[in-house]
Amino acid sequence: MASNNPYIALTDEQVRALERRGCVAEDWSQVQVAGGLDPARVRDTCFAGEVRLGTLTGSVATDAGLAKPAGIYNATIANCTIGDNVRIANVGVHLANYNIGDGACIENVGAMETRPTSGRGAAFGNGVEINLLNEAGGREVILFNELSSQFAHLICLHRYRPKLIEKLTAMARTAADRARADRGTVGAAVRIASVNQIIDVNIGDHAQVNGAASLVNGTILSSTDAPTTVGADVQAEHFIIAEGSEVTGGAIVSKTYVGQGCLIGKQFSAEGSVFFANCEGLHGEACSVFAGPYTVTHHKSTLLIAALFSFFNAGSGTNQSNHMYKLGPVHEGKLERGTKTGSCCYMVWPCRVGPFSVVLGKHTRAFDSSIFPFSLIDATPAGQCVIVPGLNVAKVGTVRDAAKWPARDRRKGTVKRDRISFDVFSPMTVGRMIDGSARLEQLQQDTDASANTVTVNGAEIKRVLLPKGQRFYRTGIHMYLLEKIVSRIEAAVHDGAKSLRDALAPPPDAVFCWQWVDIGGQLMPRQRLDDLCRQVETGRIADLDAFHAELDTIHAAYADDEWVWVKQAYEQVFGVNLADATADDLTKIAELLLSTRGKFLKLVLSDAAKEFGDVTRTGFGQDGTPQDAEADFVAVR
Numbered sequence: 008m009a010s011n012n013p014y015i016a017l018t019d020e021q022v023r024a025l026e027r028r029g030c031v032a033e034d035w036s037q038v039q040v041a042g043g044l045d046p047a048r049v050r051d052t053c054f055a056g057e058v059r060l061g062t063l064t065g066s067v068a069t070d071a072g073l074a075k076p077a078g079i080y081n082a083t084i085a086n087c088t089i090g091d092n093v094r095i096a097n098v099g100v101h102l103a104n105y106n107i108g109d110g111a112c113i114e115n116v117g118a119m120e121t122r123p124t125s126g127r128g129a130a131f132g133n134g135v136e137i138n139l140l141n142e143a144g145g146r147e148v149i150l151f152n153e154l155s156s157q158f159a160h161l162i163c164l165h166r167y168r169p170k171l172i173e174k175l176t177a178m179a180r181t182a183a184d185r186a187r188a189d190r191g192t193v194g195a196a197v198r199i200a201s202v203n204q205i206i207d208v209n210i211g212d213h214a215q216v217n218g219a220a221s222l223v224n225g226t227i228l229s230s231t232d233a234p235t236t237v238g239a240d241v242q243a244e245h246f247i248i249a250e251g252s253e254v255t256g257g258a259i260v261s262k263t264y265v266g267q268g269c270l271i272g273k274q275f276s277a278e279g280s281v282f283f284a285n286c287e288g289l290h291g292e293a294c295s296v297f298a299g300p301y302t303v304t305h306h307k308s309t310l311l312i313a314a315l316f317s318f319f320n321a322g323s324g325t326n327q328s329n330h331m332y333k334l335g336p337v338h339e340g341k342l343e344r345g346t347k348t349g350s351c352c353y354m355v356w357p358c359r360v361g362p363f364s365v366v367l368g369k370h371t372r373a374f375d376s377s378i379f380p381f382s383l384i385d386a387t388p389a390g391q392c393v394i395v396p397g398l399n400v401a402k403v404g405t406v407r408d409a410a411k412w413p414a415r416d417r418r419k420g421t422v423k424r425d426r427i428s429f430d431v432f433s434p435m436t437v438g439r440m441i442d443g444s445a446r447l448e449q450l451q452q453d454t455d456a457s458a459n460t461v462t463v464n465g466a467e468i469k470r471v472l473l474p475k476g477q478r479f480y481r482t483g484i485h486m487y488l489l490e491k492i493v494s495r496i497e498a499a500v501h502d503g504a505k506s507l508r509d510a511l512a513p514p515p516d517a518v519f520c521w522q523w524v525d526i527g528g529q530l531m532p533r534q535r536l537d538d539l540c541r542q543v544e545t546g547r548i549a550d551l552d553a554f555h556a557e558l559d560t561i562h563a564a565y566a567d568d569e570w571v572w573v574k575q576a577y578e579q580v581f582g583v584n585l586a587d588a589t590a591d592d593l594t595k596i597a598e599l600l601l602s603t604r605g606k607f608l609k610l611v612l613s614d615a616a617k618e619f620g621d622v623t624r625t626g627f628g629q630d631g632t633p634q635d636a637e638a639d640f641v642a643v644r
Contacts, residue, residue: 014039014059025049032058041091048078055101058084061091067112070198070215075112086190108195108212119205121191129191129207132225134183135245137262137279139163140313142295142329142336148281149179150247150264152186152226153551155424156283156299156527157558159264161540163297164315170544178551186226194229211235211250219243233267233420250420258288266300266425268417283317283527284425285417291321295329299344300427300528301412313356314340317528318412324351342366343377344525345408345431360384361443362436362525363399363408374465378446379476380439381405381483384466392466396447397440397479401610405431424555426562428530432487434572435523435530441576444480447473484580486607489600491573492585496593507593511574511585514567519575532568535561 017025022035024046032038032054040060048063066074075094082098089095090109095102100118113119121129135150139159146163148154162175186209193199194212201218208222211229216222218239225246229235235248238255246260249267254260256272265271266283273289280296282288288298291309296302299317306323313329313336325348330336338356342348345363353369360366361380371390376382383395399405409431416427430436450461451473460467468476492511499510513519520532539557542548548557574585583592627643628636 014041017044021046025052030054045078048076049080050078051081052079053083054085055083055103056086058086059088061089061093061109063091063093065092067092067094067110069112070217088190090195104189105191105193107193108197110196111193111199112197113193113199115201116199116205117203119199119202121189121207123189128187128189130183130187130224131191131207131209132245132247133186134180135224135262137264137281137295139279139281139295139297140315140339142279142313148264149176149183150245150262151179151182152228152247153182153424153555154179154247154264154266154281155426155555155558156266156281157426157529158527158551158554159281159283159297160299160527165540168540168544171540174543174546174549178554182551196231197229230420233418238272249424250422251418256289267420267423270417284423284427285412285415300425301415313338314342316342316346317525318344318346318408320347322348322350322352326352327354327356329356341377343380344528345405347404355390361439363405363431365399372465376464376466378439378464379443380436381479387467394463394466394468395472396443396468396476397483398476400440400479400483401607425527426529426558428525428528428562428565430530432483433523433530434532434569434576435525437484437487437576438521438523438572440480440484441580444477444484447476447480451477482603482607482610484576485599485603488573488577488580489596489603491570492577492593493597493600495570495573507588507590508586511588513571513574517564517567517571519568519571521572521575523572529558529562530565531561532572535564535568 016039017035021044028046028049029051030049037056038054038058042062045063063077066076068074077092077094080096082095083101085101085103087102087105087107089107092110093107094112096114098116098119102119104121123129133151136147138144139148140146140163146166148159148163162172165171191207192209194210194214196213197210199216202216203220205222207224209226210216211227213231213234214227214229215234216237219237219241221242223244225243227235227237228249230250233251235250236253236255240257241254243260245262248254248265251267252265252269254265254271257274258271259276261278263277264281268285269282270287275288275290277288277293280293280298282298282302284300286298286301287303289305290307291304294312296311297315301318302316303319304311304321308324309321310326311321312327314327319342327340329338340354340356341359343360343362346360347365349365349367352366355371357373359375359377361377361382363380364376364382364384366384368386369390370386370392372392374392376384376394379394379396381397381399383398385393387393412429454461454470458470460469496510518532518534520534522533523530524533524536526536543554548554578584627639
């Protein structure tokens with residue numbers, strides 16, 4: 008924020024020139040300038056306390072393409088350092104206790120000030136504690152600028168590791184304390200216009216704050232390559248908004264973290280929630296929500312409350328209840344990655360839903376379907392959960408999901424805090440399918456033929472669907488394992504592997520663990536997670552930089568860890584050790600992959616064909632003939 012030129016006291020001639028232009032000061036000796044001062048660039052301004060002015064020359068560009076002259080016009084400036092080529096105009100109350108970056112533009116602002124608290128400085132949203140998942144407390148997450156989805160996941164959900172929580176809490180508080188200062192910061196080339204009040208808010212480079220109603224105790228992280236926007240009528244308090252995000256359209260945000268590349272707007276309301284990379288919240292409401300990457304809700308009648316989501320899409324009217332009117336709002340929901348809800352889906356917590364499932368209907372009873380991923384979950388008229396296991400394995404929507412998320416990554420900055428594993432089929436989901444298939448087989452063997460349904464963890468499955476679910480899972484398991492093996496061999500041949508054994512050998516530093524976990528959108532073997540936690544607990548990882556560096560190491564090892572898991576899973580499923588595989592065995596694997604892939608694609612195409620059947624053409628060809636309906640459908644779809 009400091010000018011390249013040294014600050015010097017005003018001359019008597021400069022003071023007289025400023026006073027002729029309607030400027031006053033409590034003490035002109037505390038007003039300093041960098042280099043020369045053009046008094047014509049400062050008019051109708053009151054200075055209080057220590058004020059330093061950069062070179063006020065040139066002009067500031069606006070979004071409308073206008074070039075407005077740099078300078079200070081009709082404002083009260085108190086205890087501020089103002090960079091070069093800045094424009095400040097029409098500040099109604101005052102601009103107090105701020106450092107303003109070069110090229111910034113602040114116009115038509117009611118009051119903008121930093122209020123140091125108890126001698127410790129303002130915190131700018133850092134250090135705020137929010138109650139995630141459990142509104143009554145117990146899973147508090149501390150906001151700080153460098154918060155990642157992985158850090159938040161561990162400090163929120165791993166309360167059974169008290170030493171880990173103690174260490175992570177200390178890291179968070181240290182990071183929050185680093186943000187404290189007696190003055191706020193407005194970065195270079197920031198645009199602030201038509202805002203009622205800004206109190207204790209730091210604003211990063213190239214951010215745009217246009218028409219917001221009130222911003223209190225927060226940080227707007229922004230950079231040249233990932234500018235952040237806060238738009239009309241936004242009310243935000245106790246918040247942090249990360250780089251490249253947009254909070255607009257009358258959104259109301261309180262005690263909330265908005266991660267990188269997020270879109271929050273159209274009167275969306277969020278309280279006590281976190282939204283990580285590429286989330287979208289429009290129209291609806293969120294309370295005590297842990298929104299992992301790519302959580303999306305677009306509808307006015309949707310309430311997300313006290314739940315964990317990621318790669319989630321909420322149907323219109325989606326609603327949950329965390330309150331049984333006994334001990335308060337203490338119940339939680341866990342919808343694992345890739346889950347979707349249908350229109351008017353209602354769930355009473357506690358519930359847990361397995362990955363890539365679709366939930367329909369009104370559920371008034373607790374259930375746990377986590378062992379059965381890719382399922383269709385519906386409710387009976389009495390609110391009982393009914394599962395069709397594995398139905399979504401070969402659905403066209405699942406295939407679409409695998410392609411859309413990487414393409415929709417809006418994060419533009421060089422630093423991406425949330426580590427994201429995009430794979431739909433992974434050791435986590437395929438491992439669940441293997442375990443779920445084994446459970447279905449056991450249920451089939453143990454269930455009397457006269458029984459219509461079986462009950463698993465509060466959910467019902469029709470007995471006749473037990474073998475069908477196994478077939479769905481078998482298709483997905485075989486597709487994944489065979490494809491990984493063939494891809495491995497192809498890559499090894501391309502890289503000049505000396506032998507088949509070398510191509511299939513496990514990487515030396517890979518970690519095998521049957522159970523994989525999803526930590527805030529990052530997939531990893533459970534062993535890697537346990538090692539990370541132990542290093543934090545013992546102090547080997549003692550700060551945020553080391554913590555995130557270890558997460559980067561785990562993320563980089565994903566492919567190697569996945570391969571050793573695939574080898575072990577292939578032996579379990581097919582009864583063949585790849586270490587002993589011959590060229591003939593691999594030929595058979597490739598042939599089996601072609602056959603399995605054909606069956607898989609046939610199922611996907613059959614599902615996709617429903618989108619192009621006669622029923623879906625209803626309404627096309629308005630005012631025309633049946634032939635026109637066909638032509639209209641082809642033109643549109």
